[in-house]
Amino acid sequence: MAPVIQAEGLGIRFQLNRHRRKQIRDILFRHNVPVPKGEFWALRDINLTVGQGEAVGLVGGNGGGKSTLLKLIAGVLIPDEGSVTVNGGVAPLIEVTGGFVGDLTARDNITLTAGLHGLSKQTIAKKFDEIVDFAEVGDFLDTPFRHFSSGMKVRLGFALVTSLDEPIVLVDEVLAVGDRAFREKCYLRMEEMLSGGKTLFLVSHNEADLRRFCTRGVYLRKGLLAADGPIEETLDQYNADLDGAAR
Amino acid sequence: MTAELRREDGMLSRFRVLANQRNTLFLLITRDLKIKYADSKLGYLWSVLDPLLMAGVYWFVFTQLFNRGVGREPYILFLILGMLPWNWAQGVLTDATRALTADAKLVRSSNLDREVWVVRIVGAKAVEFVFSMPVIAIIAILTGSTPSWYLLAFPLAMAIQATFLLGAALALAPLGVLFTDVTRVMRILLRILFYLSPIIYGARDVKAKTPEWVGFIYDLNPLSGTFDLYRAAFFPRFFVGWTEVVIAAVVSLGFLALGFRIFTRLEGRALKEL
Numbered sequence: 001m002a003p004v005i006q007a008e009g010l011g012i013r014f015q016l017n018r019h020r021r022k023q024i025r026d027i028l029f030r031h032n033v034p035v036p037k038g039e040f041w042a043l044r045d046i047n048l049t050v051g052q053g054e055a056v057g058l059v060g061g062n063g064g065g066k067s068t069l070l071k072l073i074a075g076v077l078i079p080d081e082g083s084v085t086v087n088g089g090v091a092p093l094i095e096v097t098g099g100f101v102g103d104l105t106a107r108d109n110i111t112l113t114a115g116l117h118g119l120s121k122q123t124i125a126k127k128f129d130e131i132v133d134f135a136e137v138g139d140f141l142d143t144p145f146r147h148f149s150s151g152m153k154v155r156l157g158f159a160l161v162t163s164l165d166e167p168i169v170l171v172d173e174v175l176a177v178g179d180r181a182f183r184e185k186c187y188l189r190m191e192e193m194l195s196g197g198k199t200l201f202l203v204s205h206n207e208a209d210l211r212r213f214c215t216r217g218v219y220l221r222k223g224l225l226a227a228d229g230p231i232e233e234t235l236d237q238y239n240a241d242l243d244g245a246a247r
Numbered sequence: 248m249t250a251e252l253r254r255e256d257g258m259l260s261r262f263r264v265l266a267n268q269r270n271t272l273f274l275l276i277t278r279d280l281k282i283k284y285a286d287s288k289l290g291y292l293w294s295v296l297d298p299l300l301m302a303g304v305y306w307f308v309f310t311q312l313f314n315r316g317v318g319r320e321p322y323i324l325f326l327i328l329g330m331l332p333w334n335w336a337q338g339v340l341t342d343a344t345r346a347l348t349a350d351a352k353l354v355r356s357s358n359l360d361r362e363v364w365v366v367r368i369v370g371a372k373a374v375e376f377v378f379s380m381p382v383i384a385i386i387a388i389l390t391g392s393t394p395s396w397y398l399l400a401f402p403l404a405m406a407i408q409a410t411f412l413l414g415a416a417l418a419l420a421p422l423g424v425l426f427t428d429v430t431r432v433m434r435i436l437l438r439i440l441f442y443l444s445p446i447i448y449g450a451r452d453v454k455a456k457t458p459e460w461v462g463f464i465y466d467l468n469p470l471s472g473t474f475d476l477y478r479a480a481f482f483p484r485f486f487v488g489w490t491e492v493v494i495a496a497v498v499s500l501g502f503l504a505l506g507f508r509i510f511t512r513l514e515g516r517a518l519k520e521l
Contacts, residue, residue, distance in 0.1 A: 014519055023428040075358035078515035090358060098352030103282055115274040116357055 002087070003049045004168060004199045005073060009082030010046040012068060013039045042068045043223045044081070050216075052167070055200040057214030057231050059238045064220040066203045070094060070170045073201065088199075089118070089166035096157025102146030106137055109145050110160060117164050127163050134185070135159035155182055162189050169193055170201045187212070207235060261507070264360055271359060272367055279371040295379045298330040305330075305447050317448035319482050321390035327383060328478045329446035332404075335376040336412060336470060337437055342368045343416035344423030344430045351521045361514055365416045369409055376405075387481060397479035397486065404476040407496045411469040414502030421513035424520050444470040449478065450487035466491050469499045 016038040043065040050056055058066040071077040072084050074092040099113040110131060114124045132138050135155040140148065148156070162169070171190070190213060194200055204210055210217070210231060217234025219227035227237045265272075284290030306323045309315045318325045346364045347354055354364060387394065423429045443465070445453070450471050454462045465471055472487065472495030479486035 012519075024426050024432055025428055071355070074356075076355050077518050080515070092356055092358070095352055095356040098356040101278070101282060104278075108278075108281065112274055112278050116271055116353070116359065118271070120270075 002052060003085075004052045004054075004087050005048065005050040005084065007046050007048040007072075007082065007084045010048075010069075010072060010079055010084050011041055011044040011081030012072060012077060012079050013041045013044075016040050041223050043072070043220075046082070046225050048218065048225070048228070050199060050201075052199055053194075053197045054216055055194055055202070055214045056216045056218055057210040057234070058201065058203045058218050058220060059210065059234055060220040060226070061242075063222075065223040066220055067094070067172055068223075069220065070172050070201060070203060073168075074170055086168065088168050089164075090168045090170060091117075091161050091164040091166035093158065093161050093169065093171045095172075096161050097153045098157075100145045100153065100157070103144055105142050106145055106148070106156065107141045110156070114160060114164075117161070119164065131156075131159045131163050134163075134189070136182075151179065151182070158186060158189075162193065166198075168199045168201070172203045173205075210235065261360070261362065261511075265362055265366060268360060268363055272363055272370060275363065275367040276371045276374060279367065280374065291378065294375050295331075295382050298327070298334040298379070299382065302326040302330045309447065317452040319449070319485050321392060324383075324386050324390050324392055324481055325449075325478065326447065327386055328481060329444075329474050331376060331379050331383065332408060332474055332477055333441065333444065333446050333470075334379070335372050336408065337441075338372040338375070339369050339412045339416055340419065340433060340437055340440075341430075342372070343419040344433055346416065346420040347424050347517060347521060354518075355521055361518075362417065362510065365420045365510070366413065369413050369416055372412075373405070373409060392481050394480050395483035397476070397483050398481075400476055401480060403492075404473050407469065407473045407476075407492070407499050410496070411473075411499035411502050414499065414504070414506030417503075417506030418509040421510055421517035424517040425513060440468070440470070443468055445474045445478070445487075449482070449485055450475040450491060451485055454487070466494045467498055469495045469502065471495065 046069065058069065060066050068077065070092070071094065072079055073086060074090050074094060075086070076092070076094075099116060100109045101112075104112070110128060111124055114127070114131075115121075119127070132141065135152070135158070137148070137152055137156055140152070145153070169190075190200070194213065200213065202210065202213055214231045217227070217229060217231035217238075218225065219234045219238050221241070226241075227234045283294070302323065305326055309318075310322055315322070342349075343365065346368055347361070350364065354361065419429065419433070450465070453465050453471075457465075472491035472493075475487040476492050
Protein backbone atom coordinates (compact mmCIF):
# COMPACT_ATOMS: atom_id res chain seq x y z
CA MET A 1 0.00 0.00 0.00
CA ALA A 2 1.34 3.39 -0.98
CA PRO A 3 1.31 5.87 1.90
CA VAL A 4 -1.33 8.53 1.42
CA ILE A 5 -0.57 10.44 4.58
CA GLN A 6 2.83 10.50 6.19
CA ALA A 7 3.63 12.43 9.35
CA GLU A 8 7.22 12.64 10.50
CA GLY A 9 8.08 14.11 13.88
CA LEU A 10 5.03 16.30 13.51
CA GLY A 11 4.56 18.93 16.20
CA ILE A 12 2.77 22.21 16.77
CA ARG A 13 2.79 24.43 19.81
CA PHE A 14 0.38 27.02 21.11
CA GLN A 15 0.84 29.85 23.55
CA LEU A 16 -0.26 29.40 27.10
CA ASN A 17 -1.75 31.99 29.43
CA ARG A 18 -2.39 34.54 26.78
CA HIS A 19 -5.42 36.38 27.98
CA ARG A 20 -5.46 38.83 25.19
CA ARG A 21 -3.70 39.28 21.95
CA LYS A 22 -0.77 41.61 21.61
CA GLN A 23 -1.07 45.20 20.55
CA ILE A 24 1.36 47.38 18.66
CA ARG A 25 0.95 49.80 21.55
CA ASP A 26 2.71 47.37 23.86
CA ILE A 27 5.77 47.24 21.67
CA LEU A 28 5.93 50.98 21.08
CA PHE A 29 5.23 52.37 24.50
CA ARG A 30 6.26 49.67 26.93
CA HIS A 31 9.72 48.37 27.29
CA ASN A 32 8.66 45.17 28.89
CA VAL A 33 6.59 43.54 26.20
CA PRO A 34 4.40 40.92 27.85
CA VAL A 35 6.34 37.77 27.15
CA PRO A 36 4.10 34.78 26.73
CA LYS A 37 4.19 32.83 29.98
CA GLY A 38 4.86 29.59 28.23
CA GLU A 39 4.00 27.34 25.42
CA PHE A 40 2.60 23.90 25.24
CA TRP A 41 2.85 21.36 22.51
CA ALA A 42 -0.61 20.53 21.30
CA LEU A 43 1.01 17.75 19.28
CA ARG A 44 4.53 16.46 19.31
CA ASP A 45 6.63 13.68 17.82
CA ILE A 46 3.78 12.27 15.81
CA ASN A 47 4.93 9.63 13.36
CA LEU A 48 2.19 8.14 11.31
CA THR A 49 1.87 6.42 7.96
CA VAL A 50 -1.56 5.85 6.51
CA GLY A 51 -2.13 3.84 3.37
CA GLN A 52 -4.82 4.21 0.78
CA GLY A 53 -8.24 2.95 1.85
CA GLU A 54 -7.44 2.82 5.55
CA ALA A 55 -10.07 4.01 7.99
CA VAL A 56 -8.41 5.58 10.99
CA GLY A 57 -10.26 6.54 14.16
CA LEU A 58 -8.72 9.21 16.36
CA VAL A 59 -9.29 8.50 20.03
CA GLY A 60 -8.48 10.53 23.08
CA GLY A 61 -9.78 12.92 25.69
CA ASN A 62 -10.52 16.59 25.17
CA GLY A 63 -7.40 18.57 24.37
CA GLY A 64 -5.58 15.46 23.26
CA GLY A 65 -4.81 16.98 19.86
CA LYS A 66 -7.26 15.10 17.68
CA SER A 67 -8.75 18.09 15.91
CA THR A 68 -5.35 19.74 15.67
CA LEU A 69 -4.02 16.67 13.86
CA LEU A 70 -6.92 16.77 11.41
CA LYS A 71 -6.27 20.45 10.74
CA LEU A 72 -2.59 19.79 10.10
CA ILE A 73 -3.51 17.05 7.63
CA ALA A 74 -6.05 19.33 6.00
CA GLY A 75 -3.34 21.97 5.68
CA VAL A 76 -5.22 24.66 7.59
CA LEU A 77 -2.54 24.76 10.29
CA ILE A 78 1.20 24.84 9.64
CA PRO A 79 3.43 22.64 11.84
CA ASP A 80 6.23 24.09 13.95
CA GLU A 81 8.17 20.86 13.82
CA GLY A 82 8.43 17.94 11.45
CA SER A 83 6.18 17.57 8.46
CA VAL A 84 3.06 15.97 7.16
CA THR A 85 2.92 14.87 3.56
CA VAL A 86 -0.44 14.29 1.96
CA ASN A 87 -0.71 12.69 -1.46
CA GLY A 88 -4.06 13.57 -2.89
CA GLY A 89 -6.88 15.98 -2.30
CA VAL A 90 -8.59 16.30 1.05
CA ALA A 91 -12.31 16.69 1.72
CA PRO A 92 -12.35 18.27 5.16
CA LEU A 93 -15.55 17.76 7.13
CA ILE A 94 -14.31 20.27 9.66
CA GLU A 95 -16.63 23.16 10.39
CA VAL A 96 -18.66 22.15 7.36
CA THR A 97 -20.95 25.17 7.55
CA GLY A 98 -18.01 27.56 7.72
CA GLY A 99 -17.92 28.36 4.04
CA PHE A 100 -21.49 29.52 3.76
CA VAL A 101 -22.51 33.14 3.77
CA GLY A 102 -25.69 34.09 5.62
CA ASP A 103 -26.82 36.76 3.17
CA LEU A 104 -26.63 34.63 0.05
CA THR A 105 -29.20 32.07 -1.03
CA ALA A 106 -28.57 28.35 -0.68
CA ARG A 107 -28.19 28.15 -4.45
CA ASP A 108 -25.43 30.77 -4.54
CA ASN A 109 -23.79 29.24 -1.51
CA ILE A 110 -23.59 25.80 -3.07
CA THR A 111 -21.97 27.03 -6.28
CA LEU A 112 -19.57 29.34 -4.49
CA THR A 113 -18.45 26.96 -1.76
CA ALA A 114 -18.14 24.00 -4.12
CA GLY A 115 -16.01 26.23 -6.32
CA LEU A 116 -13.82 27.19 -3.37
CA HIS A 117 -13.21 23.52 -2.73
CA GLY A 118 -11.96 23.25 -6.28
CA LEU A 119 -14.91 21.90 -8.26
CA SER A 120 -15.27 23.14 -11.81
CA LYS A 121 -18.45 24.79 -13.02
CA GLN A 122 -19.50 21.73 -15.01
CA THR A 123 -18.98 19.39 -12.08
CA ILE A 124 -20.98 21.66 -9.81
CA ALA A 125 -23.85 21.76 -12.30
CA LYS A 126 -23.74 17.97 -12.54
CA LYS A 127 -23.71 17.43 -8.79
CA PHE A 128 -26.03 20.25 -7.81
CA ASP A 129 -29.24 18.19 -7.70
CA GLU A 130 -27.54 15.37 -5.87
CA ILE A 131 -26.32 17.75 -3.17
CA VAL A 132 -29.73 19.37 -2.83
CA ASP A 133 -31.51 16.00 -2.65
CA PHE A 134 -29.15 14.65 -0.06
CA ALA A 135 -29.42 17.74 2.13
CA GLU A 136 -33.22 17.82 1.67
CA VAL A 137 -33.25 21.56 1.10
CA GLY A 138 -35.00 21.53 -2.28
CA ASP A 139 -37.74 23.90 -1.15
CA PHE A 140 -35.36 26.44 0.29
CA LEU A 141 -32.95 26.98 -2.59
CA ASP A 142 -33.75 30.66 -2.84
CA THR A 143 -33.88 31.31 0.87
CA PRO A 144 -30.99 33.22 2.42
CA PHE A 145 -28.74 30.79 4.25
CA ARG A 146 -29.12 32.61 7.57
CA HIS A 147 -32.78 31.57 7.69
CA PHE A 148 -31.81 27.88 7.66
CA SER A 149 -32.17 25.83 10.83
CA SER A 150 -28.92 24.57 12.28
CA GLY A 151 -29.77 21.04 11.18
CA MET A 152 -30.32 22.18 7.61
CA LYS A 153 -27.04 24.06 7.62
CA VAL A 154 -25.09 21.00 8.69
CA ARG A 155 -26.94 18.79 6.21
CA LEU A 156 -26.05 21.09 3.36
CA GLY A 157 -22.45 21.29 4.51
CA PHE A 158 -22.14 17.52 4.81
CA ALA A 159 -23.79 16.93 1.45
CA LEU A 160 -21.48 19.40 -0.22
CA VAL A 161 -18.17 18.32 1.25
CA THR A 162 -18.87 14.60 0.78
CA SER A 163 -19.68 15.16 -2.88
CA LEU A 164 -16.21 16.59 -3.47
CA ASP A 165 -14.97 13.11 -4.37
CA GLU A 166 -11.51 13.64 -2.88
CA PRO A 167 -9.48 10.53 -2.02
CA ILE A 168 -9.02 11.56 1.62
CA VAL A 169 -11.93 12.37 3.92
CA LEU A 170 -11.47 13.99 7.32
CA VAL A 171 -14.47 13.86 9.63
CA ASP A 172 -14.57 15.85 12.85
CA GLU A 173 -17.59 15.08 15.00
CA VAL A 174 -20.12 16.13 12.37
CA LEU A 175 -22.07 12.95 12.97
CA ALA A 176 -23.07 14.23 16.39
CA VAL A 177 -25.54 16.67 14.87
CA GLY A 178 -28.58 16.09 12.72
CA ASP A 179 -31.58 13.94 13.49
CA ARG A 180 -31.54 10.17 13.41
CA ALA A 181 -32.88 9.87 9.88
CA PHE A 182 -30.13 12.11 8.55
CA ARG A 183 -27.50 10.36 10.63
CA GLU A 184 -28.44 7.08 8.99
CA LYS A 185 -27.98 8.72 5.61
CA CYS A 186 -24.61 10.02 6.65
CA TYR A 187 -23.58 6.53 7.77
CA LEU A 188 -24.59 5.13 4.42
CA ARG A 189 -22.70 7.82 2.59
CA MET A 190 -19.59 7.18 4.66
CA GLU A 191 -19.79 3.45 4.05
CA GLU A 192 -20.10 4.13 0.34
CA MET A 193 -17.01 6.30 0.48
CA LEU A 194 -15.07 3.63 2.35
CA SER A 195 -16.03 0.89 -0.04
CA GLY A 196 -15.04 3.24 -2.84
CA GLY A 197 -11.46 3.03 -1.58
CA LYS A 198 -11.26 6.42 0.12
CA THR A 199 -9.00 7.05 3.08
CA LEU A 200 -10.91 8.12 6.16
CA PHE A 201 -9.95 9.94 9.33
CA LEU A 202 -12.67 10.04 11.93
CA VAL A 203 -12.68 11.98 15.18
CA SER A 204 -15.44 10.88 17.50
CA HIS A 205 -16.24 10.28 21.11
CA ASN A 206 -18.78 7.71 20.09
CA GLU A 207 -17.25 4.25 20.35
CA ALA A 208 -19.99 2.67 18.28
CA ASP A 209 -19.23 5.00 15.38
CA LEU A 210 -15.53 4.33 15.67
CA ARG A 211 -16.04 0.56 15.73
CA ARG A 212 -18.43 0.74 12.83
CA PHE A 213 -16.21 2.65 10.43
CA CYS A 214 -12.63 2.31 11.51
CA THR A 215 -10.21 -0.55 11.31
CA ARG A 216 -7.29 1.29 12.83
CA GLY A 217 -7.22 3.35 16.00
CA VAL A 218 -4.82 6.13 16.90
CA TYR A 219 -4.87 7.24 20.51
CA LEU A 220 -3.61 10.73 21.25
CA ARG A 221 -2.88 11.58 24.87
CA LYS A 222 -1.80 15.13 25.73
CA GLY A 223 -0.45 15.64 22.24
CA LEU A 224 1.57 12.46 22.15
CA LEU A 225 0.90 9.29 20.25
CA ALA A 226 -0.12 6.84 22.96
CA ALA A 227 -1.26 3.94 20.83
CA ASP A 228 -1.61 3.00 17.20
CA GLY A 229 -3.14 -0.32 16.25
CA PRO A 230 -6.37 -2.13 15.47
CA ILE A 231 -9.32 -0.03 16.63
CA GLU A 232 -10.43 -2.56 19.27
CA GLU A 233 -7.04 -2.62 20.95
CA THR A 234 -6.71 1.14 20.88
CA LEU A 235 -10.16 1.61 22.39
CA ASP A 236 -9.35 -0.96 25.05
CA GLN A 237 -6.21 0.89 25.98
CA TYR A 238 -8.01 4.23 26.04
CA ASN A 239 -10.70 2.79 28.28
CA ALA A 240 -8.10 1.17 30.51
CA ASP A 241 -6.43 4.57 30.86
CA LEU A 242 -9.73 6.18 31.77
CA ASP A 243 -10.53 3.47 34.31
CA GLY A 244 -7.05 3.77 35.75
CA ALA A 245 -7.48 7.52 36.17
CA ALA A 246 -10.89 7.08 37.77
CA ARG A 247 -9.65 4.62 40.32
CA MET B 248 -0.04 18.51 -1.75
CA THR B 249 1.15 22.05 -1.96
CA ALA B 250 0.86 22.57 1.77
CA GLU B 251 4.19 21.05 2.82
CA LEU B 252 6.36 22.47 0.12
CA ARG B 253 5.14 25.97 0.18
CA ARG B 254 7.01 27.37 3.14
CA GLU B 255 10.37 26.99 1.47
CA ASP B 256 9.12 28.06 -1.90
CA GLY B 257 10.29 31.31 -3.38
CA MET B 258 8.02 34.17 -4.28
CA LEU B 259 7.88 33.29 -7.95
CA SER B 260 6.78 29.70 -7.50
CA ARG B 261 4.16 30.83 -5.03
CA PHE B 262 2.92 33.21 -7.68
CA ARG B 263 2.56 30.24 -9.99
CA VAL B 264 0.48 28.44 -7.40
CA LEU B 265 -1.66 31.54 -7.04
CA ALA B 266 -2.11 31.70 -10.79
CA ASN B 267 -3.44 28.15 -10.69
CA GLN B 268 -6.03 29.27 -8.23
CA ARG B 269 -7.34 32.06 -10.37
CA ASN B 270 -10.70 30.30 -10.72
CA THR B 271 -11.08 30.30 -6.98
CA LEU B 272 -10.01 33.89 -6.90
CA PHE B 273 -12.55 34.78 -9.52
CA LEU B 274 -15.22 33.04 -7.47
CA LEU B 275 -14.29 34.86 -4.29
CA ILE B 276 -14.32 38.22 -6.02
CA THR B 277 -17.73 37.52 -7.55
CA ARG B 278 -18.88 36.42 -4.12
CA ASP B 279 -17.67 39.67 -2.57
CA LEU B 280 -19.43 41.73 -5.20
CA LYS B 281 -22.57 39.63 -4.89
CA ILE B 282 -22.67 40.10 -1.12
CA LYS B 283 -22.06 43.78 -1.52
CA TYR B 284 -24.87 44.16 -4.02
CA ALA B 285 -27.17 41.42 -2.69
CA ASP B 286 -29.38 43.59 -0.55
CA SER B 287 -29.52 46.85 -2.37
CA LYS B 288 -29.94 47.77 -5.98
CA LEU B 289 -28.21 50.95 -4.88
CA GLY B 290 -25.03 48.97 -4.22
CA TYR B 291 -23.24 50.53 -7.16
CA LEU B 292 -24.22 54.00 -6.07
CA TRP B 293 -22.85 53.31 -2.60
CA SER B 294 -19.43 52.40 -3.91
CA VAL B 295 -19.06 55.66 -5.87
CA LEU B 296 -21.00 57.87 -3.50
CA ASP B 297 -18.26 58.21 -0.91
CA PRO B 298 -15.53 59.46 -3.26
CA LEU B 299 -18.04 61.63 -5.12
CA LEU B 300 -19.28 63.31 -1.96
CA MET B 301 -15.76 63.86 -0.69
CA ALA B 302 -14.73 65.29 -4.04
CA GLY B 303 -17.73 67.62 -3.81
CA VAL B 304 -16.70 68.75 -0.34
CA TYR B 305 -13.09 69.40 -1.35
CA TRP B 306 -14.27 71.20 -4.43
CA PHE B 307 -16.44 73.48 -2.26
CA VAL B 308 -13.70 74.10 0.31
CA PHE B 309 -10.91 74.69 -2.16
CA THR B 310 -12.68 76.63 -4.87
CA GLN B 311 -15.29 78.57 -2.92
CA LEU B 312 -13.64 79.16 0.48
CA PHE B 313 -9.88 78.94 0.05
CA ASN B 314 -7.87 80.71 -2.51
CA ARG B 315 -6.49 77.60 -4.15
CA GLY B 316 -2.90 77.69 -5.37
CA VAL B 317 -2.65 74.05 -6.37
CA GLY B 318 -4.19 71.69 -8.90
CA ARG B 319 -5.65 72.56 -12.27
CA GLU B 320 -8.99 73.49 -13.78
CA PRO B 321 -11.54 71.92 -13.99
CA TYR B 322 -10.76 71.17 -10.38
CA ILE B 323 -13.68 68.77 -9.89
CA LEU B 324 -12.27 66.47 -12.60
CA PHE B 325 -8.80 66.92 -11.11
CA LEU B 326 -10.19 65.82 -7.73
CA ILE B 327 -12.17 62.84 -8.94
CA LEU B 328 -9.10 61.48 -10.79
CA GLY B 329 -7.38 61.35 -7.42
CA MET B 330 -10.33 60.34 -5.27
CA LEU B 331 -11.35 57.21 -7.18
CA PRO B 332 -7.94 55.48 -7.14
CA TRP B 333 -7.57 56.63 -3.55
CA ASN B 334 -10.85 54.93 -2.75
CA TRP B 335 -9.37 51.71 -4.09
CA ALA B 336 -6.21 52.11 -2.00
CA GLN B 337 -8.13 53.02 1.12
CA GLY B 338 -10.56 50.13 0.72
CA VAL B 339 -7.75 47.59 0.36
CA LEU B 340 -5.60 48.93 3.20
CA THR B 341 -8.59 49.04 5.56
CA ASP B 342 -9.94 45.60 4.71
CA ALA B 343 -6.53 43.92 4.52
CA THR B 344 -6.12 43.92 8.30
CA ARG B 345 -9.26 41.78 8.47
CA ALA B 346 -8.49 39.67 5.40
CA LEU B 347 -8.01 36.49 7.42
CA THR B 348 -10.34 37.19 10.35
CA ALA B 349 -13.41 38.29 8.38
CA ASP B 350 -13.73 34.84 6.83
CA ALA B 351 -11.96 32.97 9.62
CA LYS B 352 -14.26 29.98 9.36
CA LEU B 353 -13.67 29.66 5.66
CA VAL B 354 -9.92 30.07 6.08
CA ARG B 355 -9.99 27.37 8.75
CA SER B 356 -11.98 24.90 6.69
CA SER B 357 -10.50 25.12 3.21
CA ASN B 358 -6.89 24.51 2.31
CA LEU B 359 -6.50 27.20 -0.29
CA ASP B 360 -3.25 29.06 -0.36
CA ARG B 361 -3.79 31.74 2.20
CA GLU B 362 -2.52 34.48 -0.10
CA VAL B 363 -5.78 34.05 -1.97
CA TRP B 364 -7.63 35.81 0.84
CA VAL B 365 -5.45 38.86 0.38
CA VAL B 366 -5.32 38.92 -3.41
CA ARG B 367 -9.08 38.65 -3.39
CA ILE B 368 -9.44 41.97 -1.55
CA VAL B 369 -7.11 43.78 -3.93
CA GLY B 370 -9.03 42.24 -6.84
CA ALA B 371 -12.52 43.00 -5.59
CA LYS B 372 -11.63 46.62 -4.89
CA ALA B 373 -9.95 46.88 -8.28
CA VAL B 374 -13.18 45.75 -9.93
CA GLU B 375 -15.07 48.41 -8.00
CA PHE B 376 -12.52 50.97 -9.20
CA VAL B 377 -13.03 49.90 -12.80
CA PHE B 378 -16.80 50.08 -12.31
CA SER B 379 -16.43 53.64 -11.04
CA MET B 380 -14.61 54.82 -14.17
CA PRO B 381 -17.79 55.88 -15.99
CA VAL B 382 -18.01 58.60 -13.34
CA ILE B 383 -14.73 60.01 -14.65
CA ALA B 384 -16.12 59.93 -18.19
CA ILE B 385 -19.33 61.66 -17.15
CA ILE B 386 -17.53 64.44 -15.32
CA ALA B 387 -15.08 64.84 -18.19
CA ILE B 388 -18.00 65.28 -20.59
CA LEU B 389 -19.80 67.68 -18.27
CA THR B 390 -16.69 69.83 -17.91
CA GLY B 391 -15.93 69.62 -21.63
CA SER B 392 -12.52 68.00 -21.11
CA THR B 393 -10.86 65.76 -23.69
CA PRO B 394 -8.52 62.90 -22.82
CA SER B 395 -4.89 62.84 -23.88
CA TRP B 396 -2.82 59.88 -25.06
CA TYR B 397 -1.87 59.32 -21.44
CA LEU B 398 -5.27 57.67 -21.05
CA LEU B 399 -3.59 54.59 -22.54
CA ALA B 400 -1.33 54.49 -19.48
CA PHE B 401 -4.29 53.86 -17.16
CA PRO B 402 -3.67 50.09 -17.07
CA LEU B 403 -0.01 50.71 -16.24
CA ALA B 404 -0.95 52.97 -13.34
CA MET B 405 -3.40 50.32 -12.16
CA ALA B 406 -0.74 47.62 -12.35
CA ILE B 407 1.69 49.67 -10.25
CA GLN B 408 -1.00 50.51 -7.71
CA ALA B 409 -2.11 46.88 -7.53
CA THR B 410 1.49 45.77 -6.92
CA PHE B 411 1.88 48.21 -4.05
CA LEU B 412 -1.50 47.38 -2.54
CA LEU B 413 -0.87 43.64 -2.78
CA GLY B 414 2.45 43.99 -0.98
CA ALA B 415 1.03 46.17 1.77
CA ALA B 416 -2.05 43.97 2.16
CA LEU B 417 0.06 40.79 2.39
CA ALA B 418 1.93 42.31 5.31
CA LEU B 419 -1.19 43.69 6.98
CA ALA B 420 -3.26 40.50 6.85
CA PRO B 421 -1.27 38.39 9.35
CA LEU B 422 -0.36 41.48 11.40
CA GLY B 423 -4.06 42.23 11.76
CA VAL B 424 -4.55 38.79 13.28
CA LEU B 425 -1.57 38.96 15.64
CA PHE B 426 -2.04 42.52 16.86
CA THR B 427 -5.48 43.75 17.78
CA ASP B 428 -4.88 47.43 17.19
CA VAL B 429 -3.52 47.26 13.64
CA THR B 430 -6.90 48.33 12.27
CA ARG B 431 -6.86 51.43 14.43
CA VAL B 432 -3.27 52.29 13.58
CA MET B 433 -4.10 51.88 9.89
CA ARG B 434 -6.90 54.38 10.17
CA ILE B 435 -4.43 57.01 11.38
CA LEU B 436 -1.82 56.07 8.77
CA LEU B 437 -4.43 56.28 6.04
CA ARG B 438 -5.38 59.80 7.01
CA ILE B 439 -1.72 60.78 6.83
CA LEU B 440 -1.25 58.98 3.53
CA PHE B 441 -4.25 60.79 2.07
CA TYR B 442 -2.65 64.18 2.55
CA LEU B 443 0.77 62.91 1.48
CA SER B 444 -0.56 61.63 -1.84
CA PRO B 445 -1.38 63.83 -4.83
CA ILE B 446 -5.16 63.86 -4.47
CA ILE B 447 -6.28 67.37 -3.62
CA TYR B 448 -3.12 68.73 -5.24
CA GLY B 449 -0.69 67.44 -7.86
CA ALA B 450 2.83 66.05 -7.49
CA ARG B 451 4.07 69.01 -9.53
CA ASP B 452 2.81 71.35 -6.80
CA VAL B 453 5.06 69.63 -4.28
CA LYS B 454 8.09 70.08 -6.53
CA ALA B 455 7.24 73.72 -7.16
CA LYS B 456 6.71 74.69 -3.53
CA THR B 457 9.26 72.69 -1.55
CA PRO B 458 13.05 72.07 -1.60
CA GLU B 459 14.30 69.32 -3.85
CA TRP B 460 14.94 66.78 -1.10
CA VAL B 461 11.31 67.00 0.06
CA GLY B 462 10.22 66.24 -3.47
CA PHE B 463 12.49 63.22 -3.55
CA ILE B 464 11.08 61.80 -0.31
CA TYR B 465 7.63 62.55 -1.61
CA ASP B 466 8.27 60.45 -4.71
CA LEU B 467 8.98 57.42 -2.54
CA ASN B 468 5.27 57.21 -1.80
CA PRO B 469 4.26 54.72 -4.50
CA LEU B 470 0.90 56.42 -4.82
CA SER B 471 2.39 59.76 -5.84
CA GLY B 472 3.79 58.84 -9.24
CA THR B 473 0.85 56.53 -9.86
CA PHE B 474 -1.94 58.99 -9.12
CA ASP B 475 -0.22 61.59 -11.26
CA LEU B 476 -0.12 59.12 -14.13
CA TYR B 477 -3.89 58.58 -13.89
CA ARG B 478 -4.37 62.28 -13.88
CA ALA B 479 -2.17 62.83 -16.93
CA ALA B 480 -5.02 61.32 -18.93
CA PHE B 481 -6.77 64.68 -18.68
CA PHE B 482 -4.01 66.96 -17.41
CA PRO B 483 -1.05 65.96 -19.61
CA ARG B 484 0.87 69.21 -19.18
CA PHE B 485 0.65 68.87 -15.41
CA PHE B 486 2.17 65.35 -15.43
CA VAL B 487 5.07 65.06 -13.02
CA GLY B 488 7.16 62.78 -15.29
CA TRP B 489 8.13 59.20 -16.02
CA THR B 490 11.02 59.16 -13.56
CA GLU B 491 8.54 59.47 -10.71
CA VAL B 492 6.45 56.67 -12.20
CA VAL B 493 9.49 54.41 -12.39
CA ILE B 494 10.34 55.21 -8.75
CA ALA B 495 6.75 54.33 -7.79
CA ALA B 496 7.03 51.02 -9.68
CA VAL B 497 10.32 50.10 -8.02
CA VAL B 498 9.09 50.98 -4.54
CA SER B 499 5.90 49.00 -5.21
CA LEU B 500 7.91 45.93 -6.19
CA GLY B 501 9.88 46.35 -2.98
CA PHE B 502 6.63 46.43 -1.03
CA LEU B 503 5.49 43.28 -2.80
CA ALA B 504 8.68 41.37 -1.99
CA LEU B 505 8.58 42.52 1.62
CA GLY B 506 4.87 41.77 1.92
CA PHE B 507 5.39 38.22 0.68
CA ARG B 508 8.20 37.70 3.18
CA ILE B 509 6.17 39.00 6.10
CA PHE B 510 3.17 36.95 5.07
CA THR B 511 5.17 33.73 4.75
CA ARG B 512 6.91 34.35 8.06
CA LEU B 513 3.79 35.09 10.08
CA GLU B 514 1.25 32.89 8.32
CA GLY B 515 1.68 29.90 10.62
CA ARG B 516 1.43 31.98 13.77
CA ALA B 517 -1.60 33.85 12.49
CA LEU B 518 -3.43 30.63 11.63
CA LYS B 519 -3.16 29.47 15.23
CA GLU B 520 -4.92 32.60 16.41
CA LEU B 521 -7.89 32.28 14.09
